[in-house]
Amino acid sequence: MTYELNVAHLYGNLMNTYGDVGNILALNYYAKQMDVHLNVKVVSLEEDFQAADYDLAFFGGGQDFEQTIVSQDIQTKKAELTKFIESGGPVLAICGGFQLLGHYYIGANGEKLPGIGALDHYTLAQDHNRFIGDIVIKNQETGETYHGFENHQGLTYLGADERPLGNVVSGKGNNGEDGTEGAIYKNVYCSYFHGPILTRNGDIAKHLLIAALRRKFPEADFSQQEALPIPATF
Amino acid sequence: MSLRSGFATFAGKSSYWFLHTFLHGGSSLPGKITLKLDPNILRTLGAKYDVIVITGTNGKTLTTALTVSVLNQKYPTILTNPTGSNMEQGIVTTFLNAKNPKTGRPLAVLEVDEANVIKVTQYIEPKAFVFTNIFRDQMDRYGEIYTTYQKILDGVALAPNATIIANGDSPIFHSKELPNPIEYYGFDDQPDQDMKAKPNTDGVLCPVCEHILHYHSLTYSNQGKYFCPNCGFERPELTYRLTKLGDQTPTSSEFEVDGHAFKIGVGGTYNIYNALAAYAVGRFMGVAPTQIARAFNGNQQVFGRQEVIDVDGKQVTIILVKNPVGLDQVLHMIGTDKEKFSLVGLLNANYADGIDTSWIWDGDFEQLTKRDIPAVITGGERYKDITFRLKVAGIPDDKHIVEPDLEKVVAEIKQVPTKRVYVLATYTAMLQMRKILATKGYIKEGLGV
Secondary structure, X not given: OOEEEEEEEEOOOOOOOOOOHHHHHHHHHHHHHOOEEEEEEEEOOOOOOOHHHOOEEEEOXXXXXXXXXXXXXHHHHHHHHHHHHHOOXXXXXXXXXXXXXXXXXXXXXXXXXXXXXXXOOEEEEOOOXXXXXXXXXXXXXXXXXXXXXXXXXXXXXXXXXXXXOEEEEEOOOXXXXXXXXXXEEOOEEEEOOEOOHHHHOHHHHHHHHHHHHHHHOOOOOXXXXXXXXXXXXX | OOHHHHHHHHHHHHHHHHHHHHHOOOOXXXXXXXXXXXXXXXXXXXXXXXXXXXXOOOOHHHHHHHXXXXXXXXXXXXXXXXXXXXXXXXXHHHHHHOOOOOOOOOEXXXXXXXXXXXXXXXOOOOOEEEEOOOOXXXXXXXXXXXXXXXXXXXXXOOOOOOEEEEEXXXXXXXXXXXXXXXXXXXXXXXXXXXXXXXXXXXXXXXXXXXXXXXXXXXOOOXXXXXXXXXXXXXOOOOOEXXXXXXXXXXXXXXXXXXXXXXXXXXXXXXXXXHHHHHHHHHHHOOOOHHHHHHHHHHOHHHHOXXXXXXXXXXXXXXXXXXXXXXXXXXXXXXXOOOOOEEEEEEOOOOHHHOOOHHHHHOOOHXXXXXXXXXXXXXXXXXXXXXXXXXHHHOOOHHHXXXXXXXXXXXXXXXXXXXXXXXXXXXXXXXXXXXXXXXXXXXXXXXXXX
16 A cells, blocks of 8 residues: 555444444455555554644444543544544544534533533533434535434534534434534544444545644655446445 | 332333333343342242352353253252343242142242342352352443352352352352352363363453463363462362363264263253353252253253344354353354354444454364365455454355344345355344344244244
C-alpha cells in the first residue's frame, strides 16, 4: 500500500455495544481499495491520546455502566482530542461517542455526566422511552441518503456551529423534534446510526478517509481515491 | 397442605389432565390456574424436594439436561422442567405433573429464567444454584449484563445457605460478596500468558477498580483466567478444573476434568462449559467421576444432536444463530470440521430474530478465511447485510452466491462442490428454510430440535 493512516479506536474495548467494530472493518475495506493501509490501535482507559500520533479516530457507543467510566476517563484526553478536532482531524462518533464529544449527557440514573465539550451539543434523556427502529436521513449539501438503525434514550440538541449529518426522512433522529440526525463539525461526523453506519453508508467512510489523506499528505494527488465508486450495500 | 393449596393443586392437576388428554398440550396453563387460586402454591409443592436451580443467559437447557443425566446415576427419580417452561407458571406446572415420590426426599433440577429466580426462592430454599454465564442477548431486547446478574442475585438473597456453583471463568460471578458457600468451575488447561480480550467483548471492566481486565488464558468472549493488573482482583480458586482440552469436532469433544477423561457427543467449547457445570453439580451431589463419564457417554440424545438433513446427497446442517457470542462459537465449531464444507448465511430481522442486524458485525466471520471454503451462499430477507458482512470478511466474489429467495437457496445448495453444508440462520429464517425443506420432502414438518 502506498499510504498509511493511524487510526485511534477510542475506548474500543468499552464502547462496543452495537457492532461498532464493523465501522473499523468497513474503514479497512474501503481503505484497501484506496491503496491505504490502516494501523488501528485501541486507545482506552489510562492510555494516552496524542493528537499528533493519529490521522483518524473512531468512537463507538457503549452500555450505561461502561459509558459512565469513559465519561470520567475521557476528561484526561479532552485537551488533545479537542486539538485533534480543531486542527481538522477526522472523527466518527456514534451514539455514546457522539454524546461524549458534546457538553454533557444524562445517565441511566438521571445523573448529569460530562462530555468533553469539543462539540457544541448536549444530550438529555427520555423518560422510560427509547427511539428504536430503522431510520433514513438525507444530507442536504451532498444529496446523499443514509440508512441506519437507531436505538437510543438520549435526546441530543445541536449547537449553532454544528450541521446535522442529515435531515430525517423516516425515523426519529437526534431528538424526535427538530428533524435533525447526527452532527457534522469540521471533519467530525456524529450519528446515532448503528448498522453499523459505515457498512451501510460507504460514502461516509470515503469522506473520512479522503479527509485524513488530504490532511496528512497535502501535496499528494488523491483524484483516484476520490473517484472510487461506492456501490450500495443496503 | 392447606385447604386452599389442596384445592389449587387439584384444580391445576385436573386442568393438566384435561389439556394433556384432550388437547395434547398443557405446559403452563395448569400452573397459571393453580397460581390464581393459590399464589403461594410453590411453597407447598416444593417443600418435599431438594431443589437445584440452573440459571444464566446461555446454556441453561443443555446444562439442566446434562445435570439430570449425571445425577440420575445416583438418584433414580429426578423432577425437571421441559425446555421453555422456565418461568413461574411452567415451574408450578412441573411440580403439579410430578408423581408423588414413594420414599425419601426427591430431587428437582430446574432451569429457571434469570428474572424468575426470585419467584422460586420466595417459596423454596434451593440446595444449590448453578450460574452458567451472562452474555448480552439480541440488542433490541436490551438488558445489560449487570442488570441481569442483579436480577439473579435478588433471588439468591432469599436463599443465603444455598451453595452457588458458578462458572469461575466469568468475571461477573466473582464481582459481589455473597454469604452463600460458592464453588467455581473453569478451564485450567493453558500456561499463563498476559493478554486482553478482543476489543468488541462485553464485560471486561474489573468489578473492583474499573480497570480493563487482563487474562492469563482466554476461552471465548470474556471468559478465562482473568486478573486485574491494577488492583489484583483475579479469578477465584477453582473447585473443578478442566485440565486438558482434547480433540474437538462439530459433533464431539474430548476433555479432562480434574484428571478424569470425558467425551461428549457434541461440538462447541460452550457445550464443554455446560458439561463442566453438570460435572460440578454431580461431584457436589456425590456422583463419582466414572458415573459422570457413563452419563456423558450413554445419553447422546441429551445434546439435541445437530440434525443432518439429506438434500439430494448433500449433508445439510441448519444451526440457529442469534447473538454475537453464539455466532462466534458456531463459527469456531464448524471450523473444527476436518472435511471441507460450504457455508450458507440466512439473515432475517423480524422481532424473533432481533430487528437490529448490527450484531453480525461482532461475529468473527474473518476466521472463515483461514479455511478454504469452496462456496458461500447468502440469503434471507436481510441478505444485503449478511452479503456485505461476508464480503468485508474476505470471501471472494467468485465463491460467493447471493440469493435472497430461500427456495432458490435450496437449489443452489444442491450445486455446491462439497458434500457437507452448514446453514447458519436466524430464527425466522430457520423456520422458513425448514418449511421449504419439509414441502420438498427432505424433512418432516416441525422444528426437529
